[in-house]
Amino acid sequence: xxxxxxxxxxxxxxxxxxxxxxxxxxxxxxxxxxxxxxxxxxxxxxxxxxxxxxxxxxxxxxxxxxxxxxxxxxxxxxxxxxxxxxxxxxxxxxxxxxxxxxxxxxxxxxxxxxxxxxxxxxxxxxxxxxxxxxxxxxxxxxxxxxxxxxxxxxxxxxxxxxxxxxxxxxxxxxxxxxxxxxxxxxxxxxxxxxxxxxxxxxxxxxxxxxxxxxxxxxxxxxxxxxxxxxxxxxxxxxxxxxxxxxxxxxxxxxxxxxxxxxxxxxxxxxxxxxxxxxxxxxxxxxxxxxxxxxx
Amino acid sequence: xxxxxxxxxxxxxxxxxxxxxxxxxxxxxxxxxxxxxxxxxxxxxxxxxxxxxxxxxxxxxxxxxxxxxxxxxxxxxxxxxxxxxxxxxxxxxxxxxxxxxxxxxxxxxxxxxxxxxxxxxxxxxxxxxxxxxxxxxxxxxxxxxxxxxxxxxxxxxxxxxxxxxxxxxxxxxxxxxxxxxxxxxxxxxxxxxxxxxxxxxxxxxxxxxxxxxxxxxxxxxxxxxxxxxxxxxxxxxxxxxxxxxxxxxxxxxxxxxxxxxxxxxxxxxxxxxxxxxxxxxxxxxxxxxxxxxxxxxxxxxxxxxxxxxxxxxxxxxxxxxxxxxxxxxxxxxxxxxxxxxxxxxxxxxxxxxxxxxxxxxxxxxxxxxxxxxxxxxxxxxxxxxxxxxxxxxxxxxx
Numbered sequence: 238x239x240x241x242x243x244x245x246x247x248x249x250x251x252x253x254x255x256x257x258x259x260x261x262x263x264x265x266x267x268x269x270x271x272x273x274x275x276x277x278x279x280x281x282x283x284x285x286x287x288x289x290x291x292x293x294x295x296x297x298x299x300x301x302x303x304x305x306x307x308x309x310x311x312x313x314x315x316x317x318x319x320x321x322x323x324x325x326x327x328x329x330x331x332x333x334x335x336x337x338x339x340x341x342x343x344x345x346x347x348x349x350x351x352x353x354x355x356x357x358x359x360x361x362x363x364x365x366x367x368x369x370x371x372x373x374x375x376x377x378x379x380x381x382x383x384x385x386x387x388x389x390x391x392x393x394x395x396x397x398x399x400x401x402x403x404x405x406x407x408x409x410x411x412x413x414x415x416x417x418x419x420x421x422x423x424x425x426x427x428x429x430x431x432x433x434x435x436x437x438x439x440x441x442x443x444x445x446x447x448x449x450x451x452x453x454x455x456x457x458x459x460x461x462x463x464x465x466x467x468x469x470x471x472x473x474x475x476x477x478x479x480x481x482x483x484x485x486x487x488x489x490x491x492x493x494x495x496x497x498x499x500x501x502x503x504x505x506x507x508x509x510x511x512x513x514x515x516x517x518x519x520x521x522x523x524x525x526x527x528x529x530x531x532x
Numbered sequence: 533x534x535x536x537x538x539x540x541x542x543x544x545x546x547x548x549x550x551x552x553x554x555x556x557x558x559x560x561x562x563x564x565x566x567x568x569x570x571x572x573x574x575x576x577x578x579x580x581x582x583x584x585x586x587x588x589x590x591x592x593x594x595x596x597x598x599x600x601x602x603x604x605x606x607x608x609x610x611x612x613x614x615x616x617x618x619x620x621x622x623x624x625x626x627x628x629x630x631x632x633x634x635x636x637x638x639x640x641x642x643x644x645x646x647x648x649x650x651x652x653x654x655x656x657x658x659x660x661x662x663x664x665x666x667x668x669x670x671x672x673x674x675x676x677x678x679x680x681x682x683x684x685x686x687x688x689x690x691x692x693x694x695x696x697x698x699x700x701x702x703x704x705x706x707x708x709x710x711x712x713x714x715x716x717x718x719x720x721x722x723x724x725x726x727x728x729x730x731x732x733x734x735x736x737x738x739x740x741x742x743x744x745x746x747x748x749x750x751x752x753x754x755x756x757x758x759x760x761x762x763x764x765x766x767x768x769x770x771x772x773x774x775x776x777x778x779x780x781x782x783x784x785x786x787x788x789x790x791x792x793x794x795x796x797x798x799x800x801x802x803x804x805x806x807x808x809x810x811x812x813x814x815x816x817x818x819x820x821x822x823x824x825x826x827x828x829x830x831x832x833x834x835x836x837x838x839x840x841x842x843x844x845x846x847x848x849x850x851x852x853x854x855x856x857x858x859x860x861x862x863x864x865x866x867x868x869x870x871x872x873x874x875x876x877x878x879x880x881x882x883x884x885x886x887x888x889x890x891x892x893x894x895x896x897x898x899x900x901x902x903x904x905x906x907x908x909x910x911x912x913x914x915x916x917x918x919x920x921x922x923x924x925x926x927x928x929x930x
Contacts, residue, residue, distance in 0.1 A: 240770040243795065247762035356591035357599075358783050360811035369796075376796035451759045451787055452814065455593070461757070496763035501753040502725060 239375045244497050245490070250381040250450060252489020253388035257443035258466030259473065259481035260395065261436040267476040268408055268432045271332065274339040275319060277463020278346040279312050279437045283444030284454035285350060286311045288359045301364050308441040315346075316437025317430055324433075325426070343460065350456045361452040364445065384446045391442065392482045395435075399478065404431060468512050474525025483523055581619045582867060582877045585629070585645035587655025587665065588860070592632035593756075593783035596809045597657050600857030601679065602628040603848045604840075605654070608864035618871045620864065623648040631661045642668050651879050652677065654863050657856060658781075659683030659700075659728040666693045675882045677866065679859035680827075682805065683732045687904040694886050694904035696863040696895070700729065703804050703825050704736025704779070706910045706926050710823065711775050712744025716800060720750040720773035722764045722788070724780050727756045733779030733804050749773050756780065765792040774799035781806040786815055793818040808913075808920070809854040816918035827855040827895045829911045829922040840894045855895070862893035 258280060265273045290304035323342050327334045367379040399405040407423045408431070415425055447462070448454070465488060473484025488508055495504040515522065586605055590598040605628065609620045622628075629645055631638035638661035645653065646668075653669055653676040656662050662681035669676035670690035677694045678686060684699045711719060719741060723734040734751075741748055750771035752764035765788070768776055778788050778801060785807050792801060800821050807824035830841045830853060840861060844853055870885030871877045890899040891906075898906035912923045 240766060243766040243770075244763065247766060251760060251762070351591070356595040358593055358595075358811075360786050360813050360815075362814035376794075378794050450791075452790065453759065453783070453787055455783075458759075492760075493763045497767055501764065502755075 240497065242372065242375045243377075244493050246375075246377050246381055248490035248493035249486060250384050250489070251493060252469075252486035253385045254443060254446050254450065254485075255462075255466050255469045255488050256388050256482045256485025257391065257439060257446060258462060259470040259485045260392065260478065261439045261443070262467055262470040263473075263475055263478060263481040264395070264432055264436045264439070266470070267478075268412055269328075269429055270412060271324070271335045272339065272467070272475075273324075273433075273436070274336070274463065274467075275342040275346060275459075276436065276440060277459030277461075277466070278343050278350075279316055279440035279459070280444045280447065280462065281350060281454065281456065281459040282315050282346065283308045283312045283441040284361065284448055284458065285354055285359070286441070287364070287444060287448055288361050288454050291362045291364065295362070301362065302445070305441065305445050308444060309438045312437040312441035312444075313434045316433045316440070319346075320430060320433040325429075343463075347456050347459070354456070356456065358453050358455040361448045361454055363452070364449045380449050384449065387442065387446060388482065388485075391439065392478060396478050404428070408432060465508075468508065471522055472512055472515055474522030477522070477524040477526070480522055480524030487523075580617075580877060581621050582871055582882070583621050583623055583649070583651045584864070584867065585623050585642075585648065585650035585653045585655075586627075587631055587638065587641050587645070587653065587661070588628035589633040589657050589661070590628055590630040592634065594633040594657055594781060596782070596852050597680075597854065597856040598628065598630070600809075600852045600854050601657060601860035603852065604844065604857035604861035605864055607843060607847065608861045612864070612868055618868050618877065620868065623650050628655070631656050633658055633661065635660045635664050638662070639664050639668065641665075646672070650674070651877060652867055652882050654679065654860070654867065656681070659686060659732065662686055663689065663728060666690070669693065673879065675879055675886060677863050677886065679863035680805070680856050681729075683728045684905075685728070685732075691887075691904075692883055694866075694900060696859050696866055696906065697805075697827055698908055698910060699905050700732035700804070701736040701739075702907075702928070703910065704733045705740040706912075707733075707777065707802055707804065707825050708737050708740035708744045708746060709926070710825075710912055710924075711741075711777075711800070711802065712746055714800065716775035717746060718749045718771075718773045719746045719775040719777055720752070720768035720771055721748060721777045721779075722752040722754060722761065722768065723778070724756040724758075724784075725753045727780070729781075729804075729806065730756070730779050734777070737777050737779070746775070754780075756784070758784065759787055761788050761791045762795065765795040765797060768792070769795050769797050773797075776801045778802070779804045779806070782808065782810040785810040786812065789818050789822060790815055805855060808856065809852070812915055812918035816915075819915040819918055821914075823912055823914050823923065826911045826913050828858050829913060829925070830920075831922040832911075836892070836894050858894040862891070862895050865893050866891050 261276045286308040287304055290307045291301045294301050294304050319342055323338050327338050365380045370377045370379050399408055407428050410418045410423055411425055411428050419425055469484035469488040470481050473480030491508055492504045495507045588598040588601040609622060612620050623645060629641040631641045638656055642665045657680050659681040662678040663686055666676050666686055666689040670692050675692050679696045681695060682697055682700045682703060684701050687693050687695055721734055724730040738748055750768050750773060789801055802823045805826050808826055812819045869891055870882050870889055874881040874885035888900055896908045898908040900906055907928050910926050913920050914923050
């Protein structure tokens with residue numbers, strides 16, 4: 238019984254991290270129909286920023302989580318720079334060019350990080366010192382609960398932002414029709430830049446949550462995590478904000494339960510297997526809408 | 533026009549090279565150096581220079597070991613070359629060829645060195661990288677000494693393969709013995725099933741558990757690339773274990789220790805020599821009551837150890853000071869000892885010298901057995917306040 242509760246909590250915690258990353262994929266895909274494979278590497282950038290700024294914060298006598306704001310600024314800067322330098326020039330060349338550019342950007346960021354920070358994995362100092370809660374004899378780390386609540390709050394905030402603000406409405410308009418959006422006075426380029434800024438900011442938050450559970454930064458941490466989160470985004474229905482959340486949590490829970498109750502070595506095979514089944518049954522994902530493709 | 537110029541230049545350089553080869557007295561600076569290098573390679577066997585192909589994981593998750601290995605080798609080579617007598621040349625311009633801890637890259641590294649025709653290979657760090665290289669070396673008839681690959685299969689590849697460290701069956705047995713002596717009775721094991729080293733240590737620990745009064749209550753699998761162990765550690769806690777054996781490498785050790793403690797595991801956690809150099813920053817409390825077996829302790833007061841530790845710290849600081857460096861250092865001195873024993877520096881002489889070699893260095897005094905494995909002391913370390921601290925040294929039985 239206690240193992241079951243513990244596994245649910247572990248799964249939700251891991252799922253919340255996947256969900257936060259998946260939100261970044263979904264935001265960008267929802268607006269410009271492009272899969273930003275460099276998103277995972279923005280998390281790597283965020284994690285390294287945390288690694289270098291947390292000691293500074295502690296040194297200055299401030300709480301370590303304040304470095305989150307530094308990480309957000311750095312990630313937003315990198316995200317917007319990548320968009321301006323690499324993605325904007327190829328936007329007209331079609332989705333295949335954009336995809337390849339994103340993959341190239343991902344490799345570039347990884348290798349740049351190797352040159353700048355060295356190849357050694359870095360251990361990130363503790364970010365939160367939170368008490369341990371006990372339910373029915375199960376020890377639950379309150380930082381896990383914090384990760385989940387941050388995930389849910391961000392998802393709700395994003396949904397409201399996209400639904401009710403002016404920029405949010407413009408964000409929804411752009412993918413429907415770029416030319417018409419321009420006609421009604423929406424600056425398409427500015428909206429895309431804003432989307433990247435938001436997505437990269439989310440990556441910094443995801444980096445914080447990731448590092449509080451797995452306190453390690455490596456140059457290639459983004460690729461595996463990014464892949465899992467991408468699966469989560471597709472499972473939930475890419476482009477849909479609640480879908481990313483549901484997909485993330487599903488992937489997290491499935492992984493943990495497969496590891497505990499079925500076969501530990503099979504967890505990745507089973508996760509990807511479920512993705513394939515969902516895509517066969519419902520190609521747009523769990524929350525995805527069926528939009529007819531314009532011919 | 534340009535093409536023509538290049539053609540003429542090429543012809544000119546070719547003719548000079550030809551002339552130099554004939555031993556003509558025509559002298560330009562470049563031809564002179566060419567004849568010189570040619571002579572040294574031709575003499576080969578009596579040159580008194582051992583050409584070593586060095587392989588280490590300079591990047592990747594085990595980069596701190598590769599760095600220690602490379603630094604220590606440079607230190608050893610500098611010392612040996614200053615002594616006179618047998619000289620050592622590290623191919624690839626004095627640098628280790630990187631395998632990044634990956635067996636495919638290890639084979640590439642081996643092949644790139646093979647083109648430079650070394651007399652002996654020294655490497656690599658991990659068993660997963662060293663075993664495929666050992667197979668190539670054996671087939672080619674070249675000596676290979678791995679400083680730190682502890683999987684027992686390595687030296688069974690053939691008679692050209694040696695190592696400078698103890699083997700996993702011994703390491704796992706000693707870990708089980710230590711756990712038994714400390715009074716632990718229920719052990720959980722989590723191991724990386726995609727890694728030769730981890731499998732070898734797990735098997736050895738499990739085999740010897742019963743004899744030391746330990747019951748294995750849970751066995752969990754992971755891979756060496758995982759970062760999430762919450763599923764495995766929560767099962768270990770649920771199984772009621774008071775001892776957790778985690779025979780994996782340093783890059784994942786802080787992750788496992790933190791997640792185990794987070795899940796409420798209060799017993800001892802133990803690993804092998806792959807734990808050396810683990811980063812404990814911010815996890816000092818979680819690392820209390822953890823142990824690992826190792827090749828040497830930097831706290832050892834023996835003269836060789838202190839000389840090595842002092843010199844290494846002066847040159848490269850303490851961050852990369854670990855037992856893997858010490859093993860690489862000893863491996864280079866073992867190669868020198870082998871050359872001195874047989875009185876020549878070619879591959880066959882090194883093989884003859886290495887067989888049954890008795891050696892005394894930083895990681896102890898030992899004799900290579902018929903497989904090419906040393907039998908030596910094992911050190912048990914713990915972490916106190918995040919810093920490695922020596923607990924005891926166990927000596928081989930029999």
